[in-house]
Amino acid sequence: MREMTLKLIAATALSLSLAACVPEGTPLVAPVPATPQLVEGVYAQKADGSFAIPAVPIEKVPEQFQRQTVDYDTDEAPGTIVISPGSKQLYLVTGKDKAIRYGISVGKAGFEWAGTAQITNRRNWPTWTPPPEMIQRKPELAKWEKGQPGGPTNPLGARALYLTTDGVDYGYRIHGTPDWWSIGKNASSGCIRMINQDVMDLYERVPDGAKVVVLNSDGSYPKGLKLPPKPAKKKAPAANPDAAVGTPPIIIPRPAVMPVPVVTGLPTPVVQPVVPATPRSRHPRTRRSGLHCGFGEWRLPRLIRIPRPKAGETPTPTRISQPIRALNSSENSSGVQLAKGGNQTIAADHPRRRLHDLIDT
Numbered sequence: 070m071r072e073m074t075l076k077l078i079a080a081t082a083l084s085l086s087l088a089a090c091v092p093e094g095t096p097l098v099a100p101v102p103a104t105p106q107l108v109e110g111v112y113a114q115k116a117d118g119s120f121a122i123p124a125v126p127i128e129k130v131p132e133q134f135q136r137q138t139v140d141y142d143t144d145e146a147p148g149t150i151v152i153s154p155g156s157k158q159l160y161l162v163t164g165k166d167k168a169i170r171y172g173i174s175v176g177k178a179g180f181e182w183a184g185t186a187q188i189t190n191r192r193n194w195p196t197w198t199p200p201p202e203m204i205q206r207k208p209e210l211a212k213w214e215k216g217q218p219g220g221p222t223n224p225l226g227a228r229a230l231y232l233t234t235d236g237v238d239y240g241y242r243i244h245g246t247p248d249w250w251s252i253g254k255n256a257s258s259g260c261i262r263m264i265n266q267d268v269m270d271l272y273e274r275v276p277d278g279a280k281v282v283v284l285n286s287d288g289s290y291p292k293g294l295k296l297p298p299k300p301a302k303k304k305a306p307a308a309n310p311d312a313a314v315g316t317p318p319i320i321i322p323r324p325a326v327m328p329v330p331v332v333t334g335l336p337t338p339v340v341q342p343v344v345p346a347t348p349r350s351r352h353p354r355t356r357r358s359g360l361h362c363g364f365g366e367w368r369l370p371r372l373i374r375i376p377r378p379k380a381g382e383t384p385t386p387t388r389i390s391q392p393i394r395a396l397n398s399s400e401n402s403s404g405v406q407l408a409k410g411g412n413q414t415i416a417a418d419h420p421r422r423r424l425h426d427l428i429d430t
Contacts, residue, residue: 105137105170112266120194120221122265125249133158134172134253136267141168150188150243150271150281152261154181155288157253159243159261161274171271172252174262176297181286182241182259184294188279189238190231191272194219200240203258221247227265228272232281234294243281244268259297 112125112135127135134157141160145151151160151168154175160168176182198216199207217223226245231238243261245268251257252264263271285291 105139107137139170152283155286171267174251174256176259177255180259180297182296183283183285183291186232186234186281188230189233192229195225195229197223197225228268
């Protein structure tokens with residue numbers, strides 16, 4: 070019994086000595102790191118005044134760009150907004166190492182900026198007026214030169230927080246957008262875009278004068294304000310020196326009678342003299358009846374023979390009683406030498422001999 074008591078005392082002393090090595094207030098079991106807690110049902114359709122905000126298909130929005138409560142190591146005071154362009158996320162500090170995280174869209178290449186600003190104005194369904202530089206890049210926006218009224222299609226969305234640095238407005242805003250699919254991308258001209266439901270929640274949580282820190286693209290804190298380079302202005306066309314102010318215009322008086330226009334530069338036409346055709350001579354004693362051409366041949370279907378008149382007689386034409394082609398003799402009764410053979414009526418020596426050469430004179 071005495072031995073058992075001594076063992077209990079020794080065990081108790083050992084446990085007390087081990088407990089003295091652990092700092093007071095430190096748990097013996099390591100804590101489980103806190104996981105981001107998504108806020109459920111915040112992207113459903115909702116009415117806001119006279120406008121209806123459509124629901125966002127949450128399954129198409131990556132989880133890292135959905136609104137959630139996270140651990141965030143920062144020395145900024147609660148109510149400060151910290152924007153990380155590299156991760157496309159906006160943090161609203163709510164307490165010691167605690168923040169609400171929202172997904173955002175930031176400036177495209179050439180429109181990135183970094184620095185510290187303050188919220189100096191907040192507007193509900195704001196009017197959007199494109200700056201002159203944007204109208205120069207996109208001439209189709211000239212129709213909104215006087216401002217586009219607020220509404221579901223307005224690029225500024227349901228809410229807008231206006232940022233200034235040292236009292237200077239550089240045109241940057243934290244605003245909503247109807248293009249929820251642009252969240253997580255470099256899509257704006259330098260402004261910070263948010264889903265309409267998210268910017269409405271942020272609008273209710275931050276007051277005017279709240280601090281806004283825009284980190285560098287690598288996540289480091291900026292040392293002063295870093296603005297994108299200004300776009301080069303297009304050169305205006307050179308002015309016409311003749312149209313300068315003070316130069317009187319040159320006025321040419323109109324003549325009372327307009328002169329007849331003279332066409333110059335055309336060649337003078339050459340008129341060729343008309344040479345009369347020489348009539349073809351024929352034998353006075355021969356005439357043709359029914360002379361025609363067929364397949365390149367001259368045919369003489371019928372001849373009229375005028376015999377030589379005798380002394381004291383009147384010449385009377387005599388018609389040959391049968392066609393020449395019917396004569397098969399080498400010489401007809403008139404002594405005309407013909408070519409032999411069937412229908413040939415062409416002279417033997419040449420096909421185009423004159424008719425008077427075929428007549429026995």
